[in-house]
Amino acid sequence: MKINNKILGAILGVSTLLISSCDDGDKVIDTVFDETTRGAVLRTIEADGIFDRFDTSTTYGFTFEEQDYEDGDLLEKVDLYISFEDNTEANGDSTVDEILIETFLPADFTDGEFGLPRASYETTLANALSQLGLVEGDFDGGDAIQFRLILTLTDGRTFTNDDSTGTITGSFFNAPYFYAPIIKCIPPAPVAGEYTIEMEDSYGDGWNGASIDVVIDGVETSYTLDSGAAGSQTFTVPEGTAEFTLAFSSGDWDGEITYEIIAPTGELALSDGPTPAVGVQTLNICGG
Numbered sequence: 001m002k003i004n005n006k007i008l009g010a011i012l013g014v015s016t017l018l019i020s021s022c023d024d025g026d027k028v029i030d031t032v033f034d035e036t037t038r039g040a041v042l043r044t045i046e047a048d049g050i051f052d053r054f055d056t057s058t059t060y061g062f063t064f065e066e067q068d069y070e071d072g073d074l075l076e077k078v079d080l081y082i083s084f085e086d087n088t089e090a091n092g093d094s095t096v097d098e099i100l101i102e103t104f105l106p107a108d109f110t111d112g113e114f115g116l117p118r119a120s121y122e123t124t125l126a127n128a129l130s131q132l133g134l135v136e137g138d139f140d141g142g143d144a145i146q147f148r149l150i151l152t153l154t155d156g157r158t159f160t161n162d163d164s165t166g167t168i169t170g171s172f173f174n175a176p177y178f179y180a181p182i183i184k185c186i187p188p189a190p191v192a193g194e195y196t197i198e199m200e201d202s203y204g205d206g207w208n209g210a211s212i213d214v215v216i217d218g219v220e221t222s223y224t225l226d227s228g229a230a231g232s233q234t235f236t237v238p239e240g241t242a243e244f245t246l247a248f249s250s251g252d253w254d255g256e257i258t259y260e261i262i263a264p265t266g267e268l269a270l271s272d273g274p275t276p277a278v279g280v281q282t283l284n285i286c287g288g
Contacts, residue, residue: 040068040159041175042078042151045118051125053141053185053286060181061122065112066151072117074153078104080121084132085144085180094138098148101131121147125183141185141286149177185286190244193264194236197223202256202274204229210251212259217243237264247280248272263287 042064049060068074080103084096102121109117128145129135150160161177197212206227213222214235223233237244246261258273265287272281 051183056126063120065118079150081148083146087142088140096132144180146180190241192239196262198260199225200258208252213247215245248276
């Protein structure tokens with residue numbers, strides 16, 4: 001069978017164009033990769049703990065992992081800074097600007113799960129306050145002690161929270177470079193008085209089996225939103241109470257649930273939801 005010369009010419013022309021386009025595309029891609037500057041991140045492995053206004057021995061800490069395109073070989077150092085944000089006006093402004101408190105060198109890192117360098121930092125509230133030069137009366141519940149990491153590579157480039165996008169600081173890389181635990185007020189003894197539970201359900205059909213469970217000296221009482229979109233209930237912690245806990249128990253549709261606990265002092269002692277944390281909760285009562 002003969003093939004029309006015009007058709008054959010057209011086929012050959014298209015083939016040549018496709019091959020040429022692929023070659024040109026490869027060159028463009030090569031150029032993009034050649035001209036792309038690759039950086040590094042400090043990925044948070046864990047950040048945990050609490051600073052308690054009434055117990056300065058309480059601790060907060062975090063573990064971080066360095067990742068670069070040479071699997072950690074470009075790491076030169078990580079500097080750790082501390083600062084203080086005064087969020088309470090009653091005791092004046094005790095804000096403290098950043099202070100360098102530690103430098104992590106490659107020898108201070110250990111190999112993590114994937115062979116990348118990891119390091120950890122943990123401190124007590126007392127030690128953090130000392131580093132900041134703060135004393136009793138300078139801080140209160142609601143103030144924040146802030147930690148910031150600056151990563152330096154062997155080529156001199158630095159990376160921190162100021163030059164990271166949401167992709168880096170958010171859930172994908174989880175590399176915020178910045179931690180700001182709020183000082184809590186966890187009363188050493190139960191605060192007596194009337195508490196209010198403000199309950200909401202976004203769907204408007206009640207809490208579907210979820211509840212707030214209050215235990216006072218061994219006696220448990222459960223509170224829930226039987227129906228509707230919102231409601232409130234109160235309970236009283238008597239003077240001299242030795243044991244007082246408050247817990248959230250899960251129901252069928254926790255994603256619809258939010259709640260607040262108002263302390264006898266009028267403070268917002270707890271706010272959670274949607275999908276509140278299950279189990280015994282810590283109340284924050286600075287005026288107790």
